[in-house]
Amino acid sequence: MFSKVLIANRGEIACRVIRTCRRLGIRTVAVYSEADADAQHVRQADEAYPIGGPRPADSYLRGDAILDVAIRSGAQAIHPGYGFLSENADFADAVESAGIAFIGPKAASMRKMGSKAGAKDLMAAAGVPVVPGYTGEDQSPDVLSREAARIGFPLMIKAAHGGGGKGMRIVHGLDEFLPQLESCQREAANAFGRDRVLLERYVQSPRHIEIQVFGDAHGHAIHLNERECSAQRRYQKVLEESPSPFLTPAMREAMGDAAVQAAHAIDYVNAGTVEFIVDPAGAFYFMEINTRLQVEHPVTELTTGLDLVEWQLRIAAGDELPLQQQQVPQHGHAIEVRLYAEDPEAGFLPGSGKLETLLLPAPSAHVRIDSGVVEGDAVSIFYDPMIAKLIVWDQTRAMALARLREALAHCEIVGPKSNIGFLEQLVRHPAIVDASIDTGYLDRHLDEFMPPAGIDPDLLVAAATATLLMQESDARAQAADSTDPGSPWAIADGWRLGHAGGRLLAFLHRGEALAVGAHGANGDYRIEAPHAVAVIQGARMADGLLSLRMDAQARRFQVRADPRKVMVHDGERRLELVPVPAYLPQTAASAGNDGRIIAPMPGRVVVVKAQPGETVVAGQELLVMEAMKMELAIRSPRDGIVAELRAVAGDFVDADAVLATLEPLP
Structure with missing residues (x-):
């Protein structure tokens, strides 16, 4: 085993590798850009070295700078994480040439997967099911049109090089084929420098299921079961789970066998993921091999009890696979979602800035948090805006979904906007609950997953009640600390002669000001909110829970309140408000109105x-x-x-x- 490992990455994956190395007694070396000087992976590693400017091209993509640090620090191996240089065959070669172990597959295996057309031909020759199509070198319009007619419609035109959804077109008939072909070729040439395309039958309403594989340098390869990633938005995974609720035992065995065949076909060593597209009838077809660890690997770890990073380290050190295929365990169900600094209501625009508040559920046997930031850290504009991965486990899928809903209710982010509200809608949607979602469903029905535009009156009343209780508590505390704790001027009930005290509360919600009237004190109020009037009795707040009777009906809300923000949650929905002075103008100026x-x-x-x-x-x-x-x-x-x-x-x-x-x- 290695005594010192350099991690050529950042964020939660770097922190994840550090945790495993620390458990195994391995010293870690971190590298960091100017933007990451105070990052958690820098603080947690045993040593850390700067490698350049904030942009990836100036730091984390500089293989020469990373190698220089590895040599100077005496690191025996480099873990590339995922992203950046993790699938760069030239970097893997350079690491090996420097006499340092690359914790991943060999460069030759990566290169075999570099072309979609070449990879597809290789898999077909190895007996792995592939989508019917055309991958030939003859790219003349006549040949491509003839092949399109043979394959049948709808079909997909795909750039043979590159990815990320660029250079892809769905064609529904021969009459539109040539214009779509020309458009796809132009985009591929601009994005990847090559305009070669391949044609594939378009699988309608597909599911995305991937198999975690591992190979060692002794010729062995096995799989560690599957993950389903069918909940996607614009080809980006939103929710991952294991096992797949769609697969039968027979399908699971067939796909696992095919994934192992694919690994053997490219002499695969270390962790990888074989990705398949699956049609509604259960037929599956090879898509690609990701030659690295995946972001969603925790769901495999929670359902197998294995540490995949430890496996990576041991295999890179020359060990054989720790288990044989029949020994791979699987128990329970795990689900992962990713908390991002982004604004779903503004087209999922990424955000950045200081995490003034970052509240996440406490880790337990049922909840795991993988994160590269803590409260007070900043989300940088230079990198992916992921804040944390939230992974839950339980005995059944229904129980795991319930755990996930509960865990999300305990999440709160103040600073950049986040996708928590979107995720809460997602995990309650029938397409997720019934496990019927396909890869295009989110894009077709995105409005069904967005948080409600209006404010729920009950939540607004609860937020106002919590604010009143908080103000009264603060007033009592100030009075107790004063020279005259019994002074009537310290009573915060707004009392007036002959009637209950009246107060005006003001909040901001998505840039709009809300005015709420309140009468009463000490947990008994009349709340006059827009579109709602409620009589509150017996309101009490303790340990983050607000209990009350609202119009004689007992209710309970989860509450987090401070002068900067009030959040209330009724178990299904949340409302976040910013308290502001009552004299604030009633509407916020909208961008562009003033030029x-x-x-x-x-x-x-x-x-x-x-x-x-x-x-x-x-x-x-x-x-x-x-x-x-x-x-x-x-x-x-x-x-x-x-x-x-x-x-x-x-x-x-x-x-x-x-x-x-x-x-x-x-």
């Missing part, structure tokens, strides 16, 4: 397309921003004249920064 064009997220200005004095029309692109692996066009909200530009290409800007101003047309 300002503001940044919707922090990031870097990539392109400026407008000039001062230029006449623009509504919807015209003015600037393009980049943050967290995505680009966003900033468009004019109305017709007008560009009065001022306050950013140039290359500038880093904060969210809500003014990028430009518009004047009305004469």
